[in-house]
Amino acid sequence: MTRRWLLFVPLAALVAVAAGIGLLLGGRAVLTTExxxxxxxxxxxxxxxxxxxxxxxxxxxxxxSDGLWLVVICENAEGAGYEYFIDRFGRVADRKRLDGRA
Structure with a gap:
């Protein structure tokens, strides 16, 4: 009977790690502004x-697009530059080059 609690220690540790990761990712998403x-x-x-x-x-x-938050377009007067596709965590998920040709 006394060893029965040993079965729940790994489960409790797993739940604690999952909660920590969830809080970390959720906090990052909430605190990142446009x-x-x-x-x-x-x-x-x-x-x-x-x-x-x-x-x-x-x-x-x-x-x-699903999974993306913003598209930041940086384009000079000639039309050259980049489009940056930003995910929900504020990271650049993809980048597209604008060539400036009409």
Whole structure:
């Protein structure tokens, strides 16, 4: 009878780990704002695009795909730049290059 509680220790540990992971991911999703994401993507764009890139080249819209949150479009006056597809955790899930050709 006294050893019976030993069977529940691994189960309790598994439940605690799952709850911790859920809280971590949920907190990250809740605390990430659209402004934070757009600023981070604009910084990335400035690093990738090089000379002539401006922070004001970037704008965002709500993504239409499941699993995505935002699409941040960073495009210069000539139409060259990038589209960044952002997931629910604020990470860049994909990037598409805009070539600037009409």
């Amino acid at each position: 402004t934070d994401v757009i600023e981070a993507v604009a910084d990335r764009y400035l690093a990738e695009a090089g000379a002539g890139a401006e922070r004001t080249d970037c704008q965002a819209r709500v993504a239409q």
